[in-house]
Amino acid sequence: MNGHAIVADGLHHTFAGVPALHRVDAAIRRGTITALAGPDGAGKTTLMRLIAGLLAPSGGLLRVNGLDPVADAGALRQRLGYMPQKFGLYEDLTVLENLDLYADLRDVTGDARASRLARLLSFTDLARFTSRPAGKLSGGMKQKLGLACTLIGSPDVLLLDEPCVGVDPVSRRELWRMVCQLASDGMTIVWGTSYLDEAERCSDLLLMHEGRVIHSGTPGELIASMTGRSMLLRNIEGNRRAVLRRVVCSERVIDGVLQGEAIRLVLAEPGRAPDSAGLGAGADAQLVDARPRLEDAFMALVGGGPMGVSPLADHLDRVEWPSGVDDTGAIEATDLTRRFGDFIAADRVGFRVRRGEIFGLLGPNGAGKSTTFKMMCGLLRPTSGEARVMGYDLTRSPGKARQQLGYMAQKFALYGNLSVAQNLRFFSGIYGLRGKIRDERIADMVRIFALGPYLDMSAGELPLGFKQRLALSCALMHRPAILFLDEPTSGVDPVTRREFWSHINGLVDKGVTVMVTTHFMDEAEYCDRIGLVYRGRMIAAGTPDELKRRARSDTLPDPTMEDAFIALIEREERTGESA
Template sequence: MSAGVAKVKDASADFVRLTDVTKRFGDAPPALDRIEGAIKGGEITGLVGPDGAGKTTLIRLMTGLMLPESGTIEVLGFDTRQNPAAIQASIGYMPQRFGLYEDLSVQENLDLYADLRGLPKAERPAVYNELLTFTDLKRFTGRLAGKLSGGMKQKLGLACALLKKPRLLLLDEPGVGVDPISRRELWKMVEDLTKEGIGVVWSTAYLDEAEACDNVFLLNQGKLLFTGPPSELTSRVDGRVFKLTGIKGRRRPTLARILDRKGVVDGVIQGEAIRLVLAEGAQSTLEKEIGGEGRLVPATPRFEDAFVDMLGGGPGGKSKLADATTTLPSDGGKPVIVAHGLTKRFGDFTAADDITFEIPRGQIFGLLGPNGAGKSTTFKMLCGLLKPTEGEGRVAGFDLRRDTAEARNHLGYMAQKFSLYGDLNIAQNLAFFAGVYGLSGRRKQERIALMTEIFDFAPHADMSTKDLPLGLKQRLALACAVMHEPEALFLDEPTSGVDPIMRREFWTHINGLVEKGVTVLVTTHFMEEAEYCDRISLIYRGRSIALGSPDELKARVAGKDNPDPTMEDAFIALVQESETEAAAA
């Protein structure tokens, strides 16, 4: 990058100085409370924290679009109160929500942002050429932005942010909703920018991204809990991270029991094992308690382990939702969800091609794949939202072609994008979806009251749904999806953008429901989340290229160079293997 970005002379200087920064909105507690710190050029600084921690507020303050209640912010030597225009002329900003115009093409978006940024027309051809090459969007300049995949949208957003030689690049959760391959490509692009001295601020809910930053600011409820290299925080859990292997029986009830034992800070399912973070000195006690349930072996700490530990640990193993759910009767091993040769064509384009799998009762099945691979199309066909061109789909014994309404009454659906009614409050959304799912009278009132109690909606019941924090929106979407106690639960990227604590709470509920016999079909871009699945189908270019358990897929790509691959390693390797095979054919 040379035409689009200026080389910064002193990358080691403080590009941002935060001094006693406080920001309030109305009578609520401070969104940011006396934040101190510095951000340097030539580095990626991660802003990390739970939903509502203050990450977006801090980024907006750095842009000069908002002013602090008290304290000072200097960006590139300019005070945000005295000279916001100079700051805005020198930075690139990519907001959390896709800020481009979906009914304009890639080229038209670039032209619009070049006009807004005052890029001289004579300079545009060279800048466009470099940015389109840099983001690999040259082939798509005529495509409408709304028709791009999630990863391509983020690349276009990055290109627009880089049009006018930024010295500082502010990225607000650029990886949300983006598949692992696109996230790695995006990360590589941003790393290349730092080599030219540009300072980058990267807000993220993906803690593997935070682990790769040069420095992180860890925020919670407006307070700065930690600032420094990620490895410094990760070292705090050295010797306290373990895998429980050789588990006798089902992993989910074992995890639920262990999470409620004293000294267990956090726990997640990792393939056939359980990953645990323990308090100091808790290992020997836990080993005695688990007895023959499995064997504890040391594991390499991750940034996420330390993050959850610093926030006080996970939510525990009990699910009030599962406790209040009726156990489904055994069905003799019949599959609850069936896909047989499912194919969907849109004109000449085949979005899904001959997808086949079966999911028995009480299992979690994952559909993984890059953006635009066909997993959402497959998902929608099995929900009855799209009619297949060929093939058959069945849910709870009902054919999705002939018995669509009956099938829908036996499934719950949680959409990829928040799909509840923003102008209705929590209580009104619960009442509406109870009616949609056929509940009435006393049963309807009982279920609404139960969901309100389980998810602690009462303090927020009168708020418009559009004004709720992301975590509460997710709880409400789940409550509406399970209102009628469905046999099958369809979850389309249900935790996109949600912090790790909220993701753990969500999966505590899902794991509990599965133990009651509910069958789950899930799509996700969180590869750690994919570890909860019993089996996975990896979809690429409309076809299933791999089918098996998480451990089986990881074993397929393990080798001398990477003997213990992550689920993300497996995802990327299997897609690349498929591309190589297709090129050779």
């Protein structure tokens, strides 16, 4: 085990007889950042909990720094830090009180405590916020405080389970910088994630699927295997969503996603691309090679993505547009402002969303994005300005406005203690459905989303992908013309994300207008237009490709959407001028 901090040999685990891990073999090098990547339910959290000694394995061997996590739990506790998905911060306690609490739990006292707290507060840049309650921190700051609490015992091995779920790109980069510094100082870090762009940054990779390790090595090795299979379809004429549906049905293509004005596709075999002339993309459409990504490789390993057909959209009729409402005014914000005491959370925000358009509202944690989104949904009353949907003012005619919209909340606003069937009945009642029509709508959603086997299961126990299906079902029960999606795929794996967006793309083609918030920048590429909010103001608006072009520079000639997000915010900080 020289050179390896964690070793697993034939490790397996079952829950009530159901296998969660299947004979896992792994060797994680000391002083590296190893990505433990894969979809929801792949076994990542189970493996982390075994490493942390929180579960006893059903069989096989596991050693952490030469110690058995169960038999040597006392010794390992002093050498290992574990930050689970829902880290136990006490939101009523201040930043400093949380750190003191975890120092007590780790038996860190006296001068050692004082020096360690000072170092961690400086390291995480939280020294200015020691008296702020944890519940009032932004998402990124909460993650940094969670990391500081985990590091209070100076562990040799650090386990991070989905540390960037719900965290904006700026905070993600800050967190990544801190973790890289820890690794350079010799710490062994296991970074659990369903986001494969995060896994690309790591030194090593354990890629999991259905309880098995399907790749062990470096991310670069897996990416290199995709040479000649990743392509972009550019210069598309007409409806790019319709072109995407045709592309992914080609026998030569196993995966396809929208990437701004282009379509990114993965070939079934290197060098065997479909004929662009037969894709209905226009005479000027071109297929060009693209730099392979780890997500391309994952989709190839699991057999490709969904076919792009949405049974949901196929079942629904086109949205009827009320007379007298301009096609350009499906959703309108005019000088929308919200104050909380002296604090201005949204400052004269304005935009218009066209009928049948996907509009993305992006911004860092604490920028005012969620406040704006809630005002547009009618969940928060503006201090001044107007929010309209389908011509209805959300302040003057809230009931009529809300009947036009469906809302899918960030944490899936389901009632976890109610069954799937009870949630469907409850939400259909909220939207005024009764009797035969309610029963028919529920039956439709159960059939379309394959919820039948889960009807009696508590919603809180559903796998993440089925929670998402149920939440979307509840939001669409009344056939709304407007759909609000608040971080709809946070923590969701690439396959489930593609399935979700095939439904959304199909709904948009039926005339539904969509407004979405997201911290996942590849998802922002699905939007027709994007508004970037920072410090309560709209600092940039345009198509994804327009925003990327605005961020282009000599040092950043071909920016990604994440690069553009960060560059535009940094430019705003430097100049104070909107892009």
